[in-house]
Amino acid sequence: MNLAEYKDVYVFAEQRDGKIQNVALELLGEARELADANNEKVVAILLGKGIANQAPVLIAHGADKVVVVDDPHLEVYLTEPYTEAITQIIKEMKPSILLLGATTIGRDLGPRVSARNITGLTADATKLEISDDEAHEFRMTRPAFGGNLMATILCKDNRPQMSTVRPGVMQKLPADNTRKGEVVDYKVAFDDAKINRVKIIKTVKEEKTVADIAEAKILVSGGRGVGNKEGFDKLAAIAKELGGEVSSSRAMVDAGVMEQSRQVGQTGKTVRPQLYMACGISGAIQHLAGMEESEYIIAINKDKFAPIFSVADLGIVGDLHKIVPMLTERLKSMQR
Numbered sequence: 001m002n003l004a005e006y007k008d009v010y011v012f013a014e015q016r017d018g019k020i021q022n023v024a025l026e027l028l029g030e031a032r033e034l035a036d037a038n039n040e041k042v043v044a045i046l047l048g049k050g051i052a053n054q055a056p057v058l059i060a061h062g063a064d065k066v067v068v069v070d071d072p073h074l075e076v077y078l079t080e081p082y083t084e085a086i087t088q089i090i091k092e093m094k095p096s097i098l099l100l101g102a103t104t105i106g107r108d109l110g111p112r113v114s115a116r117n118i119t120g121l122t123a124d125a126t127k128l129e130i131s132d133d134e135a136h137e138f139r140m141t142r143p144a145f146g147g148n149l150m151a152t153i154l155c156k157d158n159r160p161q162m163s164t165v166r167p168g169v170m171q172k173l174p175a176d177n178t179r180k181g182e183v184v185d186y187k188v189a190f191d192d193a194k195i196n197r198v199k200i201i202k203t204v205k206e207e208k209t210v211a212d213i214a215e216a217k218i219l220v221s222g223g224r225g226v227g228n229k230e231g232f233d234k235l236a237a238i239a240k241e242l243g244g245e246v247s248s249s250r251a252m253v254d255a256g257v258m259e260q261s262r263q264v265g266q267t268g269k270t271v272r273p274q275l276y277m278a279c280g281i282s283g284a285i286q287h288l289a290g291m292e293e294s295e296y297i298i299a300i301n302k303d304k305f306a307p308i309f310s311v312a313d314l315g316i317v318g319d320l321h322k323i324v325p326m327l328t329e330r331l332k333s334m335q336r
């Protein structure tokens with residue numbers, strides 16, 4: 001493999017029902033930084049049927065070029081045709097880096113593409129960078145050993161260098177609709193004998209009953225200190241006043257008090273709200289991994305030495321069961 005032939009930072013632009021997913025835009029923001037550090041281009045790969053009209057969205061968020069494969073085989077996500085399409089693009093265009101969202105689709109597709117192309121894949125990276133020495137190495141960092149240590153992984157001898165990143169970890173660029181980019185209509189030669197082994201018979205959509213905490217701008221999060229369901233009612237009351245959602249540490253999910261879809265952290269969701277209010281949460285490293293990039297963090301804890309205070313912008317030492325209702329009342333009276 002002649003590594004010098006491989007260049008540019010590629011992003012798999014995940015779309016569902018023709019709508020680009022937020023994680024793809026976040027990855028473009030990150031790809032922009034990586035590409036600029038190497039004087040390279042950001043290229044988005046957009047697969048689907050009737051999706052070419054989404055290319056300008058990708059350009060507005062940082063792509064220099066969008067490779068569109070518009071094909072009926074790609075209408076609904078299936079491992080084989082998607083792997084085949086990306087593999088043909090890799091073989092012809094030789095990307096240096098390929099990023100995917102660590103979504104259900106990205107987690108299925110990433111390993112298959114990396115195996116097909118005989119290269120490595122770093123799953124759930126939390127930091128990506130180009131080293132500022134002469135080597136300009138691509139460094140992918142992720143938590144290891146239960147989050148107690150951060151491992152930096154290099155893919156020195158194979159290309160593309162691949163990584164998945166969870167939604168909410170990277171930051172998207174504001175849309176700039178004046179940006180110009182190239183759109184390439186790419187044709188993939190599908191071998192039906194290979195891709196017809198799995199067929200979608202029916203798509204059943206799960207009804208969205210709970211809000212997605214990763215999308216919330218304000219989160220009021222509770223930990224073991226909240227205690228029980230009644231404790232969380234107090235958090236729900238203040239969340240309602242603030243127009244936010246309630247989330248949780250793993251301790252309360254494990255205790256069966258909160259549903260897993262609301263768990264923040266390494267084995268839950270990564271969130272980056274404008275305001276994260278941590279109530280009765282100690283601030284274990286696995287929890288911090290999911291929320292420390294929040295814009296403003298308020299921590300309420302009765303232990304002044306709780307590690308959560310090390311990431312908080314504002315810390316309140318005291319009993320949350322008294323402080324939260326008082327804050328809720330104050331917010332209500334301010335709105336009267």
Ligand SMILES: Cc1cc2nc3c(=O)[nH]c(=O)nc-3n(C[C@H](O)[C@H](O)[C@H](O)COP(=O)(O)OP(=O)(O)OC[C@H]3O[C@@H](n4cnc5c(N)ncnc54)[C@H](O)[C@@H]3O)c2cc1C
Nearest residue numbers: 223224225249250251265266267268280281282287302320
């Ligand atoms: C592999 C692995 C993955 C993990 N993934 C996650 C994850 O995704 N998310 C996650 O959250 N954890 C995760 N954990 C668990 C993590 O290590 C901690 O055990 C967990 O975060 C602790 O939750 P907590 O802060 O709610 O509880 P505790 O650590 O018990 O802290 C409770 C806090 O509440 C305070 N408190 C008690 N009463 C009050 C009161 N009345 N008023 C104010 N403060 C009060 C206490 O001072 C204390 O600081 C993981 C662990 C492992 C090993």
